[in-house]
Amino acid sequence: MNTKKRAVSPVLTQEDEGLDFTLRPQSFKDYIGxxxxxxxxxxxxxxxxxxxxxxxxxxxxxxxxxxxxxxxxxxxxxxxxxxxxxxxxxxxxxxxxxxxxxxxxxxxxxxxxxxxxxxxxxxxxxxxxxxxxxxxxxxxxxxxxxxxxxxxxxxxxxxxxxxxxxxxxxxxxxxxxxxxxIDNYKTEEVEQIIARSAELLNIKVEKDALKRIASCSRFNPRVANRLLKRVRDFSQSKNKEVITEKDAKQALSFLDIDEIGLDSGDKKVLEVLIKSFNGGPAGITSIAMASGEEEETIAEIHEPYLMQIGFIKRTKQGRVVTEKGRKYLGV
Ligand SMILES: Nc1ncnc2c1ncn2[C@@H]1O[C@H](COP(=O)(O)OP(=O)(O)OP(=O)(O)O)[C@@H](O)[C@H]1O
Ligand SMILES: [Mg+2]
Missing domain, CATH: 3.40.50.300 (P-loop containing nucleotide triphosphate hydrolases)
Known part of the structure; x- marks a missing residue:
């Protein structure tokens, strides 16, 4: 899968263009964080x-x-x-x-x-x-x-x-x-952003559902708005009027996003590092070859998030999995 197609990719896709425009803050007051x-x-x-x-x-x-x-x-x-x-x-x-x-x-x-x-x-x-x-x-x-x-x-x-x-x-x-x-946002800020988006899009969402979507959004407003829209579509297909946390969780897992916002690509990178490289250090080209993911996708999507949540770190010799990362995968 390329960089653009992933639900958690911050890179602009055609789907986002309309959404970005509709949800774009119209004053500094609406611009959160x-x-x-x-x-x-x-x-x-x-x-x-x-x-x-x-x-x-x-x-x-x-x-x-x-x-x-x-x-x-x-x-x-x-x-x-x-x-x-x-x-x-x-x-x-x-x-x-x-x-x-x-x-x-x-x-x-x-x-x-x-x-x-x-x-x-x-x-x-x-x-x-x-x-x-x-x-x-x-x-x-x-x-x-x-x-x-x-x-x-x-x-x-x-x-x-x-x-x-x-x-x-x-x-x-x-x-x-x-x-x-411009730095990444705090999860609470992302939550505020999508609370406003939900209002603009006329979506009824419980607070806990907003929290869950925000915590899977990689601290990024565009990803958050896209996930909100996808969760809305999923819930609508199930005739839900108000989106609960359970609905959000189900929709996100349908989108291949787990509790802490990891998708299968992130997990693959972690697994490859642990299993093929004994936890690292490994260079990005070797990780790309062993995981079958594109180097660009690893550099732009997986690595930044895995580093932010403390699952991998970068050393002079290459990428290394942390204890936290190992524990999460149960290794
Ligand atoms: N601080 C914010 N408060 C509220 N919404 C925001 C904020 N920042 C971004 N957004 C939302 O995220 C969308 C994407 O933001 P924007 O297009 O400005 O990002 P960008 O940095 O220009 O991205 P790119 O590098 O891809 O061009 C906006 O349309 C808006 O809906
Ligand atoms: Mg831009």
């Missing part, structure tokens, strides 16, 4: 408003999929009463692509570049003077006839999002006025 980031952004926005500036300093968000980077950018544009233009990093291949986007911006716009680490690095040189002085230098013509032209771009806020900060060059990173790391 990340209080430090919210506080800092509010200060930045307030200060810009007091100075009567049309935009704020450029902001970079980094953190795993589904943790709320796009949402934060959207909330910034709402708070600034401006429009958000969204561009996918991989679609910016040539300087001309970037110039076209920049020359179409209006004063105060938020330009959201998603997966900004995948923007072609030749475009970085073009974007630096724009980030610094809102000046676009373009070269017209070739050879001895070539000349440069400065085009003034209206002041705007660049918001970049990345899941892989290390892949962004340091000169690029340093041109953002503020960089925020």
């Amino acid at each position: 990340q209080s430090n980031i919210k506080k800092n952004i509010s200060i930045i926005i307030d200060a810009a408003k007091k100075r009567k500036e049309p935009c704020i300093e450029h902001i970079l968000f980094y953190g795993g999929s589904g943790l709320g980077k796009t949402t934060l950018s959207f909330l910034i544009s709402k708070e600034m009463r401006s429009s958000m233009r969204t561009v996918a990093g991989p679609s910016i291949k040539r300087s001309g692509d970037l110039a076209a986007i920049l020359t179409n911006l209006k004063k105060g716009d938020v330009l959201f570049i998603d997966e900004i680490h995948r923007m072609n690095s030749v475009c970085e040189e073009v974007i630096y003077p724009v980030m610094e002085d809102f000046k676009l230098n373009i070269v017209i013509g070739k050879g001895p006839m070539a000349r440069t032209m400065d085009i003034k771009i209206p002041p705007f806020t660049l918001v970049g999002a990345t899941t892989k900060l290390a892949l962004l060059s340091s000169p690029f990173r340093s041109r953002f006025g503020a960089t925020f790391r």
Whole structure:
């Protein structure tokens, strides 16, 4: 099974697109958790408003999929009463692509570049003077006839999002006025998020059922919302009006998710480490080969969660199963 198909994968799927849109918080009040980031952004926005500036300093968000980077950018544009233009990093291949986007911006716009680490690095040189002085230098013509032209771009806020900060060059990173790391959520926060989602989707769920779904959601809002929807579908097929904890448990186990949120892929990784590698250390490539899972799936889905709950740890020599992990599998 690939990364996208797993119910517990945080990576955006087609199924999530509509759900993400419907459930996206419309104000900072609805944006649960990340209080430090919210506080800092509010200060930045307030200060810009007091100075009567049309935009704020450029902001970079980094953190795993589904943790709320796009949402934060959207909330910034709402708070600034401006429009958000969204561009996918991989679609910016040539300087001309970037110039076209920049020359179409209006004063105060938020330009959201998603997966900004995948923007072609030749475009970085073009974007630096724009980030610094809102000046676009373009070269017209070739050879001895070539000349440069400065085009003034209206002041705007660049918001970049990345899941892989290390892949962004340091000169690029340093041109953002503020960089925020979005962390995983606490289970109680995830519970609050899906309580709101249940209301919006008109789903009646008992508190204990919400708790159970939250505790299986890998501390991730997107996964939590997706599981809530799947549990709803399962319960509806059984004509249940109100979802109880028992229903949630049944639905989750039908989805191949156990009491603590592990799916068969997670267990396989643990088992392989214990049985084939005597508990480790083992490298990710060897684990992938022995378990039949893709390396990417292990790196993006299984390993982060198994590490967070303390079932495996990473050492210089490779991955090792902890005592807690062994106990859980009963080995
Ligand atoms: N703090 C939050 N409070 C409430 N809901 C949230 C929060 N963060 C995320 N969500 C929910 O999770 C969904 C996914 O969030 P979002 O699209 O912002 O993630 P992302 O970090 O941009 O993911 P990706 O890296 O895949 O682009 C949102 O539509 C929203 O419903
Ligand atoms: Mg996003």
